[in-house]
Amino acid sequence: MVKIFLDPGHGGSDPGATGNGLKEKDLNLKIALKVRDILNNEYEGHDIRMSRNSDITKSLSARTDEANAWGANYYLSIHINAGGGTGFESFIYNGNYPGKQETDRLRNIIHDTIMQHVDFQDRGKKEANFHVLRETAMPASLTENGFIDHSNDAQKLKSDAFLNKIARGHAVGLAEALGLQKKEKKTEQPNGEIYYRVITGSFKEKENADKRVQELKNAGFDSFIDIFKG
Template identity: 30%
Template sequence: MVTRIVLDPGHGGWDPGAVANGITEKDYQLAIGLRLRDALLARYDDVEVRMTRETDASVDPAGMSLPPGTARLARELQARVNIANGWPDSVLISLHNDAAGDSRARGGTIYVYGPQSWVAAVAPDGKINHRAPRSYQLAQAMEPIFREMLAKHGIPCNGTKAGDFQVLRNTAGRAVLVEAFFSTSPLDAAAAKTEAFKADLTDAYCRMIAAALGLREKAPATTNPRPVRVVLPSGKVITGELRDSHTWIEVGGVWCPLRAWAELLGFEVLWDNNGPTATVRLPK
């Protein structure tokens, strides 16, 4: 079954989004969105990705005929919603960074649809994205990975909150909006501008989406895999593959690095070039 993902880099074209501390939201989020699209397609099987925009352009050029203001913005946001609603069973991930008048405001936040008074898993009207709390469950699967990545760079995580945003309110399917950091915070912005943060944010988004949607990671590509005899602790012998100096085995239909799998289960791996053979056993 193919998983459909719509990535929505916030703002664009006439709408710069938040501009602070050397970060223009529309540019930053487009760059992250393009990286994320490529990473998802490279890392996971059975995934299709569509972007609401791939350049610094409005998604609804016709809206430019309207004067700047609420009506133009509403048309622009609805054009993004229409992309998701027009692609059945897709999941919308809207990418943003936050801003505030107080430079002390910090952190990343995951939003799902709900009125501002909503504080529990289900909104007072019993709806999140108009159905059961599917988007909340999506966000909860994402949050631990998001929190860990932000902490690595000294940025707090504000958890999952309800937001009455048009892209969440009007999307028929599951949808989340992620504010990665506050660009108006000098501390957040300094971290966010580093290449290390951008790489980690892209990786975290990949893993967040994979965890939420149950994506299956691809086996690493290799030109000339070599068969490896693998002896399991039970004595059973299976055939793995040597790829780029690492042994991989198939577990439940998914290719995993042998050593990482074995050590996770409390075993060690002994290597013998004769064969070659990898023996998995309890440490002595």
């Protein structure tokens, strides 16, 4: 079981960065909750804890102490940037420590996956001496998802649909980096029974699809052709 610790930055009396009618603490929490829900609904083989799941004040040391005591396998801290720039960037601890190469490898997967889901400018993969990166006993990264004081970034951050894209990038990135498995899709019939559908192939030529269907029917399996566009 892979233990993932999600850390929505700031909270409570600490609003984080503010701008354009937005508070960082609120956006961090929204994104983190969406990441949690995507992972729990669509993947398996993991357990998730969060440093906070509501608007509470929590110290940096309390966050890292909880993750360390739990024995988390990965720590992800979610933030929104400020300071006049624009775009997305991610960080790992800038010191020399065992496992830094693996920490960087995992961060690279998460960073690249997020960039595939959002249209932020890529500000790069960076290193810093942040507490949550330095004091965690497991691989850890911190993401900065746009600039709250940049009008274009803020406009995107006001869209729940865009926050969904950010969250999905984080969730899929974590799943790929940590080797989580997708849950099997279940098809529930009107009578309440659940069936598992098996796809046996995709073909560009209909005659090949017809041949496969006939082979399956000859073997005693009910089968049909479902047409879709790639």
